[in-house]
Amino acid sequence: MSPSTPPSDQPRPAGDRPLRADARQNVEQILDVAQAVFADLGYQASIxxxxxxxGLGMGTIYRHFPNKTALVERIAxxxxxxxxxxxxxxxxxxxxSWPAFANVVRHMTHLRSSQLFPVSRGRAKQPGPELAAIRTELLxxxxxxxAGAQQAGVLRGDVNAYDVVLMLNSIPPRHLPDPDTGEAVADLADRHIGVLLDGLRAPGCEPLTEPAPxxxxxxxxFRAAHGL
Incomplete structure (x- = not known):
């Protein structure tokens, strides 16, 4: 079976059969590396x-994650x-406190949670129940x-959690390649997040005129941007 033609559309259920120690180590390595790759380059990055x-073969990756959607969903x-x-x-x-709120936003940015709820464009199925459940729980x-930050008076009162999610999604991937040279451009995420946080802090200087999402x-x- 060729690595370019994965065997199925679904990942193997983790509970079906215990993984050997070496296989489990491979899965952990794949997930760690894939998370870094997608953070650097976005979810358009290749397997x-x-x-x-x-340092693993394509066959090893496809043995555990039979297609890119399965891998991306597991990373999400x-x-x-x-x-x-x-x-x-x-x-x-x-x-x-404000530092507690700001730390969450920075943490999510560094994890590239601006790319939460991702899927490959054009996927034909809905996200799995585990992804749907954790997304709802996180939201x-x-x-x-x-609500807690607003009650404490540290976050402006005219924004909501969905504003924050959409703002996080505006942060670019860590290392977008230059279209001419292919070299990675500078990571500007910390600068962008500083501007974002300044705009979120109470009391807010510029009134928001449009309805909150x-x-x-x-x-x-996310359906329009990522196919979900």
Missing amino acids: AEVARRS IKVMRESLTEVRDALAAQPL RALEDLV GRREVDQF
Whole structure:
């Protein structure tokens, strides 16, 4: 079977059969490298780049993740779980401080959670139940975080969690390649996030005139941008 023709559309269920230690190590290595690749280059990056950086063969990657969608979805679940832990840690601080809120935003930016809910363009199926569930849980936690920061008076009162999600999605991939030379351009994420945070901090200098987005608008945005 050729690595370019994966055997199925679904990843192998993790609970079907325990992985050997070497196979488990390969899966962890693939996930770590793929997360870095997608953070650097965006979700348009190829499986071949993941294989090159990991030192594993394409066949090894496809053995565990039979297509790019399966790998991207697993990375998205991993990133959302890490982000959810960070949000819950911030919520444990009472009252919620500005540094706690800002740390969550910076953490999510560094994880490239600006690319949450990703899928390959043109996919024909809905996200798996695990991805859908963790996405909903993270959005609810972000709503609690925003509400807590507003109650503490550190976050402007006319924004919501969906504003934050859309703003995070505006942060570019870490190393977009120059179209002429192929070399990576500078990472400007920290500068962008500084401007974003300054605009979110209470009281806010410029009134917002348009209605705030909701879950419907965010879902529509990611469906149009990422095929989901």
